[in-house]
Amino acid sequence: MPNTKQLRALSNKLAISIIVLVVVVAALGLYAYKAANRGATKSTPIAPTTSTQAASSTATAPSTSPKPASGKDTLVVAMGTDIVTLDLHDASDNPSYMVGRMIYEYLVDLDENMHIKPGLAESWEVKNNGTVWIFHLRKGIKFQDGTPFNAEAVKANFDRLLTQNLRRSSLFKPFIKEVKVLDDYTVEFVLKKPFGAFLYHLAHGAAAIMSPKSFQNGNSPKKNPIGTGPYMLEEWVPGDRIVLKANPNYWNKAKAPHFKKVIFKIVPDDQTRMRLLQSGDVDVALRIPPQYVKELNKTKGIVVLVRPTNRVIFIGMNNLVPPLNNVLVRQALNYAVDKEAIVKNVLFGLGEPADSPIAPLTHGHCKVGPYPYDPKKAKELLAKAGWKDRDGDGVLEDANGKELSLTLWTPRGRYVGDYDMAQAVQQYLQNIGIKVKLQVWEWASYVKELFKPPSQTKRQLFLIGWAPSTGDADWGIRPLFYSKMWAPKGANLWFYKNPEADKLIEQQMVLLGEKRMQALCKLQKIIFNDAPTIFMVVMYDTLGLKKQVKGVVYLPTEIVLLKYAYWEQG
């Protein structure tokens, strides 16, 4: 047996080696982290790149490309929020639509530029000045449970939406009078009034065509979603993952499902999501935080897609309470905020200033702005409204000496950079002499509060975003600016009311084609000038992919379409 002296020496050596080990691991980690961020050099705004590693003189950043997560059999997608339900007639969240669009299909489809294309319907005609729409359906399609896809099935789906009180019934009930079966493959929609945005409603995630069997006789699409799409539901473990499997009988042979399985893994932590892409554990990662986009772009084998969405961020203003009930004040606030700077510094270039109440990719958009950054003009407008710095303390007061002080509400983590944008706005307003108090809200409580009626709310300024899920201007404007849509009935959270705007909103609903576009243009101009909100930015969305993943389509309605995705080795 070794003697005490040797033992002591041994234990000393042990101690030292453990300490050294710890230090080495720590150094490794530090190096790893530094190397990962070394790619982040100057400016150049993000552009979709293929990621051939730029040879840099410094030590290489990620030296090994990620191992394929699963070969070509399984596509793994990391997303931040779980789905709510796969009964799309009853869903209003994007994750549900995104996964649902693998399982279900639609009469008409949207492409990347928000144009309507044939879907399950090959062609259609409009009659009677727009009150009658006749759709000719594709033949030879079966639902995943073997039920034939035909006019009866389409009618059953819309009858369900029209007669039951589902979450999305309001997208159809106000417009559709009835649905008729003309023959096996011809369906007629009779509308109450002509509706310019009708096709966009049919392309909406909620207009999924489900197998009638799946919602009749006590069956529920919540448990058993059955559509005509390339993938079917295998399992859903709430909070963890959704697993889809290929539909072997998919009707479109040219676009048969490429993967045996598609796994949607729920990864709530933003940073982890992109790390999983780097480590190779996932093939697609949704919504990369802007500050990591550069690093991810430089990772070998990974591509980052940046796409504009149709989401507009507003700083809402309570149009009913002074001083915000004065249009001069509201316009002043629009001039006071430098949206370009916010896009550059808060969003890392992932956005653009809003030039209309709706985004450029929303069907019907008309460029009527933006409000340039002009603090001098802002101060002038405020002075005209009676707000001047009368005592030289840097804060504006009215004729009675009352200070101009407002509260700004904001969520945190609901939208990319939401809290940071609110902080920036606070700073800009303080620069022109307005005292602003910032208050952060937890999302569910925030929504509840914002949908309270005028008599029950204390809101003044509040950050909120809106992305019309139909992709059409009607849904981007009417719920927000129509006077009959004041909260709690609609999303007119700022209690804006302008009879001229109301008239135009009602007009554009029943007009078609060029006449409708003209009315929409006039409407956007009026709203923009009335400035019921600060029109902040149009958001861009990001998507990280392994470079072998192809066929991914990004819709500006913040939907990532993966149904036709495939893997291209090498």
Added chain:
Amino acid sequence: MAKRFLFLFITLLGASFIVFMIIHLLPGDPARILAGPEATQQEVEALRHRLGLDKPLVVQYAEFMARILRGDFGKSIVTGKPISALIEYRFVNTLKLSIVGILLSMIIGIPLGILAALHRNSRIDQLVMGFAVIGVSTPIFVIAIFLMLVFSVKLHLLPATSVTGEITLRHLILPGLALALYGAAPIARMTRASMVEVLGKEYIKVAFSFGLPRRIVIYKYALKNALIPVVTVTGLIFGYMLAGAVITETVFSYPGLGRLLIDAIFSRDYPLIQIGILFIAATFALVNTAVDILYMVIDPRLRSPRGETA
């Protein structure tokens, strides 16, 4: 020993009562709260009848306990799925993770503590204790991301998460290590303190003066006694890990109990919140009782009322 079980029983009773009362203390109609904002009035009434919410509180509590003991945990408001299935999967995962975590904690913490004790007041002691302080004061979030960066992103040695939901040992190493680096610190400190105390005791000095080899004295006599308070600390830490290491679970997207509870809270899924809290409280209470009993088994002095209390 009987006393311990009595305490356990009282604790469980108390926890279950508080959990039960949550629904009744919230503003609003308990049936509506449990059915969810989406349910129709019919469904709310049906639930009220099924759960007996119109009966006196005491009766309700009794029925609640009866249901719990039967394993009928009700349905989640948000997903409509039965809670028992949800909880089982998550609980087993948390169990696996906690076991790996606590084992690693002990493997790292105890030897370090011994080392520090043997070389107390030397450089080694300072280094070890410094490491302990770093381990406990570094936010676990940082440790977790760091491990992921090194072993998954850079070295591609270990998976950062399980995408198929199947949790094997490979999936447990990184999150387990994150928990362990956090838990090793108090274990190391306690081991050191306890060893130092024991090494100063009379009987140890006697053993040395008998000429027994140093190694035997340290590891056979001193350590065994020193480990007693370490067992307590380890038990507490194990309980903490079982309660759901939310941050670690979030970073590694690990499907455990902690994340389940947080998700339930954010989505106001009251039935799930109730059961989640109950599970965590019960587990913690059970682990503590087990530790107490273990303590008594190890230390004979505690078995009889006259014994010297440690």
